[in-house]
Amino acid sequence: MDKGSKIYVAGHRGLVGSAILRKLRAEGYTNLVTRTRQELDLRDQAAVNRFFEEERPEYVFLAAAKVGGILANSTYPADFIRDNLLIQTHVIDAAYRYGVKKLLFLGSSCIYPKYAPQPLKEGYLLTGPLEPTNEPYAVAKIAGIKMCQAYRRQYGFNAISLMPTNLYGPGDNFDLTTSHVLPALIRKFHEAKEEGRKEVVVWGTGTPRREFLHVDDLADAALFLMEHYESEEIINVGVGEDISIRELAELIARIVGFEGEIVYDTTKPDGTPRKLLDTSRLFALGWRPKIPLEEGIRQTYRWFLEHRAEVRG
Numbered sequence: 001m002d003k004g005s006k007i008y009v010a011g012h013r014g015l016v017g018s019a020i021l022r023k024l025r026a027e028g029y030t031n032l033v034t035r036t037r038q039e040l041d042l043r044d045q046a047a048v049n050r051f052f053e054e055e056r057p058e059y060v061f062l063a064a065a066k067v068g069g070i071l072a073n074s075t076y077p078a079d080f081i082r083d084n085l086l087i088q089t090h091v092i093d094a095a096y097r098y099g100v101k102k103l104l105f106l107g108s109s110c111i112y113p114k115y116a117p118q119p120l121k122e123g124y125l126l127t128g129p130l131e132p133t134n135e136p137y138a139v140a141k142i143a144g145i146k147m148c149q150a151y152r153r154q155y156g157f158n159a160i161s162l163m164p165t166n167l168y169g170p171g172d173n174f175d176l177t178t179s180h181v182l183p184a185l186i187r188k189f190h191e192a193k194e195e196g197r198k199e200v201v202v203w204g205t206g207t208p209r210r211e212f213l214h215v216d217d218l219a220d221a222a223l224f225l226m227e228h229y230e231s232e233e234i235i236n237v238g239v240g241e242d243i244s245i246r247e248l249a250e251l252i253a254r255i256v257g258f259e260g261e262i263v264y265d266t267t268k269p270d271g272t273p274r275k276l277l278d279t280s281r282l283f284a285l286g287w288r289p290k291i292p293l294e295e296g297i298r299q300t301y302r303w304f305l306e307h308r309a310e311v312r313g
């Protein structure tokens with residue numbers, strides 16, 4: 001990519017898209033194309049084709065998707081499989097048809113089998129049953145991976161697929177009914193402290209383990225791989241370490257300054273017991289994450305406080 005290359009960031013107002021846009025701007029890329037969902041609904045194939053025909057972007061970061069935490073995935077499985085299949089099919093196909101030089105697709109660590117050995121190697125894809133709470137979303141993401149691979153094989157289309165671990169950071173979704181665990185706990189502990197409440201409810205048993213990557217590190221990896229990775233093989237993006245939900249809750253409570261009790265609601269699902277990515281393929285290319293978890297949570301909490309009026313949720 002040259003600094004003047006025309007680059008389309010799909011989903012530029014989301015957690016990942018906004019971080020990629022920040023990173024591209026910081027690196028001096030000037031010819032950036034964006035559309036809000038109101039301007040271009042990516043589920044509308046004719047509109048997507050018109051957009052690519054008119055704009056003719058050279059590079060595409062596909063960060064638009066229907067995304068949510070464990071509750072949203074379980075409550076709206078139809079929306080998750082439909083919207084993701086439509087968005088990714090339309091964007092990947094139009095990118096190929098209208099001469100895009102390279103496209104970056106984002107999957108997720110939930111594409112791996114629920115009981116796969118840990119850490120999760122790229123080769124474990126499609127070796128066992130998926131986690132039921134997000135199976136429709138994961139199946140859509142697997143279809144996106146296969147579409148990128150098939151378009152590369154049959155048409156020579158240059159698409160790469162990244163599998164990020166659980167992400168967090170500025171611009172996250174703090175809506176307690178749809179968010180992921182990390183922003184949910186920041187908000188829950190903050191509001192409990194503000195309102196002088198004695199306890200905070202954390203879902204599940206607290207024993208599942210998750211790996212968390214700051215979204216600015218993900219954006220850094222996305223640019224790095226757009227420049228240095230050219231393969232149909234999927235590539236994991238993570239930090240190589242995980243923590244239990246209980247440890248995460250205690251860490252966030254300490255950062256926020258909540259001194260009450262943490263209560264576990266075991267009627268809520270745990271989801272996958274563990275999702276730690278094997279990042280050796282990425283690390284062998286020379287990339288490393290830079291933001292330690294505690295520092296990243298402190299920075300995200302500051303962002304939450306400064307943007308309280310406009311955060312999602």
Ligand SMILES: NC(=O)C1=CN([C@@H]2O[C@H](COP(=O)(O)OP(=O)(O)OC[C@H]3O[C@@H](n4cnc5c(N)ncnc54)[C@H](OP(=O)(O)O)[C@@H]3O)[C@@H](O)[C@H]2O)C=CC1
Nearest residue numbers: 011013014015016037041042064065067106108164166167
């Ligand atoms: N967050 C995470 O922990 C992880 C995310 N990922 C992947 O990263 C990518 C981005 O996720 P994230 O940034 O967290 O998600 P967000 O929900 O923060 O952002 C998604 C973006 O997609 C846009 N979008 C959704 N539907 C449409 C549509 N029909 N037409 C146009 N735009 C649409 C949204 O627009 P609007 O703002 O208008 O709603 C929003 O800008 C996804 O592919 C996701 O699977 C992978 C692993 C973990």
Ligand SMILES: C[C@H]1O[C@H](OP(=O)(O)OP(=O)(O)OC[C@H]2O[C@@H](n3cnc4c(=O)[nH]c(N)nc43)[C@H](O)[C@@H]2O)[C@@H](O)[C@@H](O)C1=O
Nearest residue numbers: 068069070108110134179180181184202203204269270271
């Ligand atoms: C990125 C990833 O995200 C999702 O999978 P997940 O990792 O299970 O997501 P989560 O962040 O929602 O939960 C992680 C763990 O945390 C526990 N938990 C406790 N208390 C709260 C809480 O208050 N909110 C939430 N959301 N979870 C909580 C929760 O019970 C679970 O054990 C999928 O959408 C999947 O498709 C996907 O790709």
